Amino acid sequence: MPIPIVNSIATWFLKKRIHQIDLFLKYPIDVQEELLKGLINKAKHTEIGNQYDFNSIKTYTDFAERIPITTYEDNESNYERARKGESNIFWPTPIKWFAKSSGTTNAKSKFLPVSNESLEDCHYAASKDLLCLYLNNNPDSELFLGKSLRLGGSKELYKENGTVFGDLSAILIDNMPFWAEFSSTPSNEVSLMPDWETKMQAIVDETINENVTSLLGVPSWVLVLLNQVLETTGRNNLFEIWPNLEVYFHGGVSFDPYLEQYKKLLPKNNFLYYETYNASEGFFAIQDRNKRKELLLMLDYGIFYEFIPMDTYDSPKEIVIPLSDVKLGKNYAIVITTNAGLWRYKIGDTIRFTSINPYRIKVTGRTKHHINVFGEELIIENAEAALRKAAKLTHSEIVDYTAGPIFMEGKEKGAHEWIIEFKKQPDDSATFNKLLDAFLQESNSDYEAKRYNNTTLKPPKIHSARKDLFKDWLKQNDKLGGQHKIPRLSNSREFLEKLLKIN
Numbered sequence: 050m051p052i053p054i055v056n057s058i059a060t061w062f063l064k065k066r067i068h069q070i071d072l073f074l075k076y077p078i079d080v081q082e083e084l085l086k087g088l089i090n091k092a093k094h095t096e097i098g099n100q101y102d103f104n105s106i107k108t109y110t111d112f113a114e115r116i117p118i119t120t121y122e123d124n125e126s127n128y129e130r131a132r133k134g135e136s137n138i139f140w141p142t143p144i145k146w147f148a149k150s151s152g153t154t155n156a157k158s159k160f161l162p163v164s165n166e167s168l169e170d171c172h173y174a175a176s177k178d179l180l181c182l183y184l185n186n187n188p189d190s191e192l193f194l195g196k197s198l199r200l201g202g203s204k205e206l207y208k209e210n211g212t213v214f215g216d217l218s219a220i221l222i223d224n225m226p227f228w229a230e231f232s233s234t235p236s237n238e239v240s241l242m243p244d245w246e247t248k249m250q251a252i253v254d255e256t257i258n259e260n261v262t263s264l265l266g267v268p269s270w271v272l273v274l275l276n277q278v279l280e281t282t283g284r285n286n287l288f289e290i291w292p293n294l295e296v297y298f299h300g301g302v303s304f305d306p307y308l309e310q311y312k313k314l315l316p317k318n319n320f321l322y323y324e325t326y327n328a329s330e331g332f333f334a335i336q337d338r339n340k341r342k343e344l345l346l347m348l349d350y351g352i353f354y355e356f357i358p359m360d361t362y363d364s365p366k367e368i369v370i371p372l373s374d375v376k377l378g379k380n381y382a383i384v385i386t387t388n389a390g391l392w393r394y395k396i397g398d399t400i401r402f403t404s405i406n407p408y409r410i411k412v413t414g415r416t417k418h419h420i421n422v423f424g425e426e427l428i429i430e431n432a433e434a435a436l437r438k439a440a441k442l443t444h445s446e447i448v449d450y451t452a453g454p455i456f457m458e459g460k461e462k463g464a465h466e467w468i469i470e471f472k473k474q475p476d477d478s479a480t481f482n483k484l485l486d487a488f489l490q491e492s493n494s495d496y497e498a499k500r501y502n503n504t505t506l507k508p509p510k511i512h513s514a515r516k517d518l519f520k521d522w523l524k525q526n527d528k529l530g531g532q533h534k535i536p537r538l539s540n541s542r543e544f545l546e547k548l549l550k551i552n
Contacts, residue, residue, distance in 0.1 A: 066181045073348040074407045078373045085112065085353040088386060096127075097139045097392060109371055113355075118369060118384060118393050121159050128160055134210035140164055140390030146224075148217040148329035160214050161329045167389040171350040172221055175325070175332035178347065179298060182337045183323055187295075195262030195293050196234040200252070200271050217329045234259045249274055253281050261291040267301035268311075269449065269534075275314050287314050300325035302534050303412070305433045306447050309440070310472065326412055330396050331387050334410055343409040348372075351388030356381035359399060362416060369393075377402050380428065382416050399428065418538045422454040423463050423505050425496040427489065429537050435488035436469075442484055443475035449519040449535050453545040455510060464507040468548050470514035482511050518552055525551075 073080040089112065093103035101115050117123075127138050128147070136143045142164055150159040163172075184190055201218025213220070222240050225233075235255040242248035257278060264271060275287060284290050297311070297320075304324060311322070326334040326344050331352050334344035346354070354372050359380040361367045369384060380401050386392050397417060400410040414429030421427070432452065440447055448470040455464040467485075475481035486508050490497035499505040519535050536544050 066178060067185060069349065070178070070181075077348050077408055078371075080348050081353055081372055082109065084349065084351065085109065085386065088351070088353060088388060091388075092139070092141055092390065095137050095139055095141055095390075097390070113369065113371075116393050118357075118395060120395050121161075124391075124394070128162060131162060132160060132210070132212050132214070134212065138390075139392065140388075142166065144390070145212055146220050147212060147214040148220060149214045150329045159329070162389045162391070163217070163220060163329075164389040166351060167331065167387060168221075168224055170388060171332050171352065172217075172327070174350055175327065175335065175347065176221075179323065179325060179335050182335055182345075183296065183298075183321075186337075186339050187321070190295060191293060192262050192295065193232070195260035195291075196232055197263045197265050198235075198252075198256050198259075198261045199233050199240065200264075200266030200274055201240055217327075234261065249277055250281075253278050257282055257290055259291075260293055262293050262295055264294070264297040264299075266299065267534075268299050268304050268307045269302060271297070271299070272307055272310060272314075279314070286316055288317060294320070296321040296323055298323045298325060300327055303429065303433045305437045306440075306450075308437075310446055326410075328396060328398070330385060330391060330394065331389070333383075337409075343403045343411060346408040346410050348408070353386040355384040355386075355393065357384060357395075359416075372408065375402050375405065375408075377405060380413055414538070417540075418536060420452065420454055420465060420538050420540060422456065422540055423499050425493065425499045425506065427465070427493055427496050427538060431489060431492040431496070432538060434492045435485055438488045439481050439484040440475070443477065443481045444473070445471055445475040445481060446473040448472050449514075451519075451535055451537055451539070451544050451548060452509075453539045453542045455507075456542075462503060462505060462507050465509045466542075466545055467509055467511045468514050468518070468545065468552065469511060470516070470518050474513065478511075478513065482509065485509065485511070512549070512552065514548070514552055518548060521551060522548055 089098075089103045089106050092098045098104070106112050106115060124139070131138055131144045132147055140162065144162045144164055146163040146168070147160040148163050150161060180192070184192070199218075199222075201216060201222055213223075215223075219241055222237055225237075235252045239248065239251045239255055242251060252274060264275075266274075278287065278290065279285070282290055287294055294315070297315070299322065304322065308322075321339060324336040324342065324344060325332070332347065332350060333352065334346045336343070337345040348354075355369050356372070356375055357367060357369050359382055362382050375381065378401055380399055383396050383398050383400060385394050385396055387394070395416070397415050399413045399416055401413055403409050403411055411430070419426065419428045432450075436447055436450065439445075450467060450469040452465050452467040455466050457463045486500070489509075490500055496506070500508075523535070539545070
């Protein structure tokens with residue numbers, strides 16, 4: 050198709066949606082309130098709707114007073130009933146699909162409902178908006194003249210009652226319209242191969258001769274794939290294989306630890322990185338400006354948002370607030386109500402607002418993935434900022450890491466223990482260790498106070514992991530590939546002990 054026609058179609062589509070985005074930018078609270086009313090009205094005749102008398106809920110206050118905050122465990126029995134074919138339990142339309150979560154929070158996998166509405170009005174709408182926002186910022190883009198290299202998970206069938214479960218990415222691939230496959234690579238057949246290691250080489254073989262213009266996937270796993278592409282082709286960088294490559298759309302884990310490695314594979318200053326924030330429970334936010342790390346909270350995807358200030362989280366004084374009450378710079382846990390039948394559901398992620406006009410956020414970590422054994426409240430955002438700075442100054446490259454506490458024993462003070470796998474070792478390990486400790490103190494005043502004169506915490510104990518330690522651990526736990534993630538920080542030594550044992 051000639052360039053002018055492609056651009057004309059894209060521009061028409063873009064302008065149509067940008068007008069709708071402008072609506073929630075101008076009237077964010079009104080849009081959210083209307084959305085909540087729509088969700089309640091649609092589900093008023095479900096079991097949940099009858100249980101909490103949705104028919105009489107008229108205001109947000111009614112909603113907040115009537116319906117409790119829930120977790121996966123609170124809802125698991127209802128989700129299992131739906132997986133066995135029952136309907137109208139928590140959402141009126143039949144639920145055929147269930148997204149199997151990566152299970153980093155608990156060893157046990159979670160199976161989260163994905164309705165037709167959430168597929169169309171949330172996940173697929175977000176994919177279109179990602180392109181809209183990108184093209185709006187880059188009108189000279191030639192994105193549509195090539196293919197998007199996507200790296201997703203694998204699919205399994207729940208065969209007893211016709212419901213299907215698998216990685217969310219596999220569900221999305223399996224439900225894509227037939228024409229979408231023509232703009233993506235690899236083929237659906239290869240994308241959904243169950244064996245991860247076999248699939249990686251199959252993807253390489255199928256994509257190296259395509260005109261790839263964009264990349265899509267979780268940074269840690271895409272990096273493995275891209276290194277395999279270079280190894281297979283013997284080329285020095287990715288532009289020698291795909292000269293028209295212009296953007297990488299990434300999400301799932303923080304990109305900060307991987308940025309320098311990507312810059313080596315993609316050595317052009319005008320190459321762009323666009324971050325997304327999506328999960329099995331829904332698609333939440335999209336980077337809406339070039340070279341900015343903030344994400345625009347998308348308010349019209351059938352998701353109603355509430356927030357718990359982390360200084361009250363899981364305490365007797367826990368409070369829950371709507372979007373209209375959030376403040377800049379505070380750390381919040383997210384609570385969602387969705388068009389897949391999740392009602393006031395804690396997703397386990399934490400964010401902070403960098404702007405409230407419009408509402409832009411930065412993901413800061415997980416509610417269960419922090420270290421607060423000694424009152425230091427160390428979160429993933431602190432850890433990754435410190436790791437990035439320490440790595441840069443010691444000319445090292447980090448593949449993966451995890452950290453946990455060394456508990457106090459007798460008169461012994463506590464500490465943090467780290468396992469870090471390097472692609473390139475630091476120039477000097479002792480210097481790296483000191484820098485990491487210093488930058489952690491710089492990014493977190495509570496940690497700094499506990500480290501002052503070794504008052505509560507001794508310097509961190511840091512192990513250098515053998516090659517492929519984390520990959521081997523994931524493989525042992527049947528979590529290799531796709532959307533699976535390493536648990537970064539923990540209040541227990543569970544992950545540390547298991548990794549140290551095989552290191």
